[in-house]
Amino acid sequence: MLFAALLVLGLALVVFGPPPPILRIQRVTIAGAGRPILPMRFAHDDDHRGIPCATCHHEFVDRRTGSTCMHCHVTDPKVSPLLERQFHDLCRSCHIKEQAEGKPAGPTRSCVACHQTDEEF
Amino acid sequence: MSRGNAVLAAIVGLVFLVSFASGARVGGGWFWDLGNALGFLGLAGILFQMIPAARGAATKRHERLGYWVLAIAGAHAFWFLLGDGAVRVYLQPGAPLAMWLGLAALLVLAPLTLLARMPERARVHRSFRGFRAVHRFLGFAVVGTASLHVALTGFYLTRWLQDALLLAVISACCLGRSYWARLGAPAVASAPAFAAAGLAAAAAFVLARNLGR
Numbered sequence: 001m002l003f004a005a006l007l008v009l010g011l012a013l014v015v016f017g018p019p020p021p022i023l024r025i026q027r028v029t030i031a032g033a034g035r036p037i038l039p040m041r042f043a044h045d046d047d048h049r050g051i052p053c054a055t056c057h058h059e060f061v062d063r064r065t066g067s068t069c070m071h072c073h074v075t076d077p078k079v080s081p082l083l084e085r086q087f088h089d090l091c092r093s094c095h096i097k098e099q100a101e102g103k104p105a106g107p108t109r110s111c112v113a114c115h116q117t118d119e120e121f
Numbered sequence: 122m123s124r125g126n127a128v129l130a131a132i133v134g135l136v137f138l139v140s141f142a143s144g145a146r147v148g149g150g151w152f153w154d155l156g157n158a159l160g161f162l163g164l165a166g167i168l169f170q171m172i173p174a175a176r177g178a179a180t181k182r183h184e185r186l187g188y189w190v191l192a193i194a195g196a197h198a199f200w201f202l203l204g205d206g207a208v209r210v211y212l213q214p215g216a217p218l219a220m221w222l223g224l225a226a227l228l229v230l231a232p233l234t235l236l237a238r239m240p241e242r243a244r245v246h247r248s249f250r251g252f253r254a255v256h257r258f259l260g261f262a263v264v265g266t267a268s269l270h271v272a273l274t275g276f277y278l279t280r281w282l283q284d285a286l287l288l289a290v291i292s293a294c295c296l297g298r299s300y301w302a303r304l305g306a307p308a309v310a311s312a313p314a315f316a317a318a319g320l321a322a323a324a325a326f327v328l329a330r331n332l333g334r
Contacts, residue, residue: 006195006199007231010199010202018209036215038207100146100147107149108147108149110149111211112206112207115207
């Protein structure tokens with residue numbers, strides 16, 4: 001009986017999310033994209049100041065500037081399935097490295113620390 | 122300390138030590154590290170329960186510890202579902218394999234534990250032999266899915282050496298019936314011993330990764 005109740009509660013949490021005040025994050029579809037993605041808070045003028053642009057922006061090295069990251073990574077059917085893994089690896093590996101070196105680092109694990117739209121942050 | 126409790130403490134210690142073999146000071150914050158400590162403790166409990174032994178009269182303690190292990194595994198899952206509003210997305214369509222494996226481990230662990238108790242067991246299985254075969258099969262399924270969940274999420278186990286060490290602990294717990302039999306007493310431990318070992322290991326796990334940061 002208890003197990004059945006927990007199963008229903010778990011299912012409800014997965015479908016509807018935790019009760020407020022915890023933010024409930026949903027996948028959203030960006031125009032032109034095939035797959036819904038999690039919203040992402042990222043601002044250049046915060047703690048990323050001082051990091052060389054080409055660390056993340058490979059298009060500067062490839063000399064393909066002119067469009068946003070999302071243009072390819074979300075809308076290109078060849079790379080969009082890799083979006084989540086690529087960006088998790090890119091962001092997290094740097095945060096983990098900095099934390100391991102004892103420097104102030106960005107989130108290494110907490111999902112909601114990054115996956116919020118700028119307005120919700 | 123009884124032999125069973127000592128073996129349990131050793132397994133809890135070993136599972137947590139594997140996580141320290143790389144990035145021992147790298148954490149995800151108090152909330153995440155505590156939730157994941159519950160996960161590692163659940164895995165250690167599952168591995169202890171897998172030690173092959175003829176339990177006989179000690180079955181009751183094996184059963185009781187099973188409830189604790191299930192509760193810890195459930196707490197690990199609900200901890201994140203209730204505390205981080207984005208985690209649920211990783212249990213919805215499109216979620217990574219590691220998360221499906223974690224969910225599968227919990228969903229198999231529940232019937233493995235709950236259908237092993239009497240009188241439910243007698244209703245489901247006509248013979249003890251049939252029950253034992255299914256119970257062992259489900260046990261191996263839980264170990265497989267739970268350990269892959271830990272390895273593939275790849276936050277605390279980031280090097281192949283750690284995966285190899287975890288595999289060694291798993292093999293030692295799940296195989297080698299004759300070697301375990303030489304220990305004498307069947308591998309049973311008390312719930313308070315599990316709680317004490319878990320508390321110590323989880324405290325070390327969380328404090329090492331967050332204290333002084």
